[in-house]
Amino acid sequence: MDSRPEPDGADLIDLASEVKDARITEVFEALDRELIGLAPVKTRIREIAALLLVDRARRKVGLDAEPPALHMSFTGNPGTGKTTVAMRMAEILYRLGYIKKGHLVAVTRDDLVGQYIGHTAPRTKEVLKRAMGGVLFIDEAYYLYRAENERDYGQEAIEILLQVMENQRNDLVVILAGYKDRMDTFFRSNPGMASRIAHHIDFPDYSDDELLSIARLMLEQQKYRLSPDGDKAIREYITLRRQRPHFANARSIRNALNRARLRHANRLLAKTGGTSLAELSTIEASDIRASRVFSETTQPRNLTQS
Numbered sequence: 001m002d003s004r005p006e007p008d009g010a011d012l013i014d015l016a017s018e019v020k021d022a023r024i025t026e027v028f029e030a031l032d033r034e035l036i037g038l039a040p041v042k043t044r045i046r047e048i049a050a051l052l053l054v055d056r057a058r059r060k061v062g063l064d065a066e067p068p069a070l071h072m073s074f075t076g077n078p079g080t081g082k083t084t085v086a087m088r089m090a091e092i093l094y095r096l097g098y099i100k101k102g103h104l105v106a107v108t109r110d111d112l113v114g115q116y117i118g119h120t121a122p123r124t125k126e127v128l129k130r131a132m133g134g135v136l137f138i139d140e141a142y143y144l145y146r147a148e149n150e151r152d153y154g155q156e157a158i159e160i161l162l163q164v165m166e167n168q169r170n171d172l173v174v175i176l177a178g179y180k181d182r183m184d185t186f187f188r189s190n191p192g193m194a195s196r197i198a199h200h201i202d203f204p205d206y207s208d209d210e211l212l213s214i215a216r217l218m219l220e221q222q223k224y225r226l227s228p229d230g231d232k233a234i235r236e237y238i239t240l241r242r243q244r245p246h247f248a249n250a251r252s253i254r255n256a257l258n259r260a261r262l263r264h265a266n267r268l269l270a271k272t273g274g275t276s277l278a279e280l281s282t283i284e285a286s287d288i289r290a291s292r293v294f295s296e297t298t299q300p301r302n303l304t305q306s
Contacts, residue, residue: 013057022056022095024049031088035081036217037210044201045089052096069198070098070173071165073187075180076203079249082177083137085203090135093173100171101133109143112157120153124160132171141176142186158190165196206249211238215253219283224261226283233288240293260287 019025028049031042055068070093074082087104094102107127114120128136138144144154165174176183176193180202187194206214215234219225226234234256241252264287268275 013061015053015057018053018057022053024053024092024095027088027091027095031085034084034088036213037206038081038085038203041081041085041201041203044199045085045092048089048199049092049096052093052098056096067098067170069196070169071197072173072175072199072201073183073197074175074177074201074203075183077179077205077247077249079251079253080203080205081250082203083139085201086135086137086175086177089175090173093135099134099173103131103134104137105131105134106137106139108139109154109157112138113144113152113154115153117153120156121160124157128160128164128172132168135173135175137175137177140178140182142178142182145186145189147189158193162192162196208235208238208242211249211253214250215257218254218257222261224281224283227285229285230283230288233285237288237291237293244293256288256291256293257283259291263287263290 028042028046031045035042051068055065058065072089074086076082083106086106090099090102090104093099105127111127112120112124114123144158146152146154161174164172176186176197178186187197212231212235215238216226216231237256238253241247241256246252260283264283267284267287268279
C-alpha cells in the first residue's frame with residue numbers, strides 16, 4: 001500500500017500555466033484559421049500536444065521517463081492539409097522543447113534517392129543534415145520502396161533513415177505521408193519503419209460544404225468574393241469536379257479559383273468603360289462556368305480538370 005502523503009498545495013502543478021508559457025493555444029488558433037474542418041485530425045494533434053505538455057511538466061519536477069516517441073505517419077488524399085499540419089506540428093514540438101529549431105524540410109523520393117551507385121547515401125545524408133533540429137516531411141514515402149526493382153536504391157535511403165530515426169530521435173522528427181492504402185503496404189514491407197512510427201493520423205476528404213467554405217476563405221484571403229450566382233456556380237463545380245479524375249480536395253479548388261481569377265481579369269479588360277471596385281473584387285458565375293468541368297459531359301478523360 002502506498003503510504004506517501006497526499007501532496008499539499010505547494011506540490012500542485014499548474015498545467016494551465018504550462019500551456020500559456022508554451023503558447024500552444026496560438027498554434028491551435030492558427031490551425032483553425034488555416035484549415036476548415038478536419039476535426040479528427042485537430043483532435044489528434046491536441047492529444048499529442050497534451051501528452052508532450054504533461055511529459056514536460058513531469059520532467060520539471062523530476063518525474064523522468066523515456067521521452068515519448070514522436071515519428072508520425074499522415075495518410076490521406078492530396079489536398080487534405082497534411083503539409084500544413086506538419087508545419088504546425090513542427091511549431092508545437094519546438095515550443096515544447098522537443099526539437100531545437102522548429103523548421104520543416106519537405107522532400108520526396110527524388111530528393112533522397114540517387115540514380116547510380118554511391119549517389120543515394122550523400123543525398124539522403126544532406127537532406128538529414130538540413131532537417132536536423134526540426135521535422136523531416138517525406139511526401140509519398142512509399143515510393144522509397146520499389147519491390148519490383150531489385151536494383152533500386154530506395155532501400156539504401158530507408159536504411160539510413162531508420163538509423164537516424166532510432167539513434168537521433170532527440171534531434172529529428174520524421175513524418176511520412178501519402179495515400180493510406182499505399183502507406184499500409186509500405187509499412188507491411190518495411191516492419192522496421194513501421195515499428196518506429198508512434199502516431200498514425202488519417203486525413204479525411206473534405207465534404208462539399210467544407211470545400212465551399214474553403215473556396216470562400218481562399219478568395220477572401222486574396223480580397224475577392226463570389227457573387228450570389230458565383231457562389232451557386234462554385235458549389236456546382238465542386239459536385240462535378242469531385243466525380244472527375246485526379247480530384248485533389250483543396251488543391252483542386254485552389255486551381256479552379258486561380259483559373260476563375262484569370263477569366264475574371266480578361267473579362268474586365270474586354271469590357272468598355274470604367275471598372276468599379278466591386279467589379280474588381282467579384283468573381284461571377286461566368287468566371288466559374290467557363291471551366292471544362294461544366295462543358296464536358298462525355299465519359300471523363302484521364303486528365304486533371306480544373
